[in-house]
Amino acid sequence: MWGSTKSEVEEWLKSQEISTSQVEVIIFALYSGLSDVNGEGLFSKEFIRDYESAQKMVDELQSAKPLLELRKKYQKIHEQAELELSIGLAYNQRTGVVDPSKAVLHLSNALKFRLPEETRLRIFLWRGSSQEQLKKNDKALEDYLRGLLACSYYDLSGEWPEIKPPNVSIYINSDNPEMPQRIMDHQRYRETIDFRKFLFMQRYFLIDAVKRIQKNPVIDEDQVRKVLKTLSPDTSRYDIVVGFIKSENKQPWP
Numbered sequence: 001m002w003g004s005t006k007s008e009v010e011e012w013l014k015s016q017e018i019s020t021s022q023v024e025v026i027i028f029a030l031y032s033g034l035s036d037v038n039g040e041g042l043f044s045k046e047f048i049r050d051y052e053s054a055q056k057m058v059d060e061l062q063s064a065k066p067l068l069e070l071r072k073k074y075q076k077i078h079e080q081a082e083l084e085l086s087i088g089l090a091y092n093q094r095t096g097v098v099d100p101s102k103a104v105l106h107l108s109n110a111l112k113f114r115l116p117e118e119t120r121l122r123i124f125l126w127r128g129s130s131q132e133q134l135k136k137n138d139k140a141l142e143d144y145l146r147g148l149l150a151c152s153y154y155d156l157s158g159e160w161p162e163i164k165p166p167n168v169s170i171y172i173n174s175d176n177p178e179m180p181q182r183i184m185d186h187q188r189y190r191e192t193i194d195f196r197k198f199l200f201m202q203r204y205f206l207i208d209a210v211k212r213i214q215k216n217p218v219i220d221e222d223q224v225r226k227v228l229k230t231l232s233p234d235t236s237r238y239d240i241v242v243g244f245i246k247s248e249n250k251q252p253w254p
Contacts, residue, residue, distance in 0.1 A: 031089065032082045033116040042078045050074075055086070062096025081113035085123070092126050100133035118195065121147050121202050128209060137213045142227055144213075145241065147206040149232055152240040154199050160252050161196045163189075200252040207249045214245075221245075 034042050043051070050073070054066035067087045071080065088106030091099045107127040111120065128143035166186045171179060213219055221242060228238050 031085050031119075032078070032110075032113075033119040034078045034081060043082070047074055047079055051082070051086075058090055058094060058097060062094075064090040064094075064097050064102075077113065081110060081115065084113075085110035085115075085119070088123075089126065092130055100130035103127070103130040104134070117150065118198055121150055121198075124150075125202065125205055125209065132209075132213065137219065138227075140213055141210065141219060141224070142231065144206050144209045145224065145227055145231060147202065148210070148241045148244050149228070149234075149237055151199055151203045151206070151244070152237045154196075156196070156199055156203060160200060160254060161193050163193050197253070203244065204249060204252050207244050207247065210245050211249065 050070060051067075054070055057066035058064060064087050067083060067090060071083050074080070074083065084106050088103050088108075088110055090097045091103035091106060104127055107123050107130070111123055111127075115123075124143040124147040128140040128147075131137070131140035131143060166182070168182060170182050170186055172183070210224075224242060224245065225238055228241060
């Protein structure tokens with residue numbers, strides 16, 4: 001549900017027979033993408049309640065102070081990660097709160113935690129945009145290339161992936177002993193396709209960002225390669241990333 005609009009989330013909730021009163025909690029509590037070993041949420045009901053309230057206050061006050069204050073109360077690692085990321089995003093994009101210097105600070109703090117790959121890729125794009133606002137195109141380029149380096153390790157050839165129906169029948173309430181495994185297999189497949197879709201989109205946005213700042217004549221291919229050498233010793237990735245940037249970069253989704 002990352003990147004979905006509120007109306008899209010509400011429609012999804014209705015299909016799942018979940019009360020739409022929980023929409024804001026679901027939207028706001030998923031920034032870090034952190035979960036336990038079973039894929040369940042790590043956050044307590046108390047944290048989610050206070051977090052939701054603070055997010056609403058950010059808009060009302062046009063200040064990140066409500067989120068900043070939560071850091072004193074919630075000291076667990078996953079709570080601190082969620083809060084640093086949320087504060088960074090507030091300074092990155094919330095109306096009346098935007099402050100690129102503070103966005104860079106808190107998004108950098110969030111990256112100190114062990115976050116899911118998807119979350120880290122998003123942060124590179126967000127932090128890069130704040131660096132651009134600060135006229136620090138060299139730092140922005142580093143973040144965008146960090147994201148493209150990560151993308152280079154995945155096979156993103158071919159067309160936009162679509163989720164296909166299972167080849168065997170799946171019934172939630174079946175007494176077939178093989179059904180639980182079939183359900184897990186199909187869920188894993190769906191998650192893989194969703195992640196590939198995310199990578200296609202993220203690569204597109206990262207390439208677009210690099211092309212945007214390449215209008216600065218100092219940032220040419222040689223400069224890109226120099227930066228790549230400082231970010232990774234894996235020389236096998238350099239040509240792939242440069243190839244990304246040189247591509248036409250058509251919108252990947254239909």
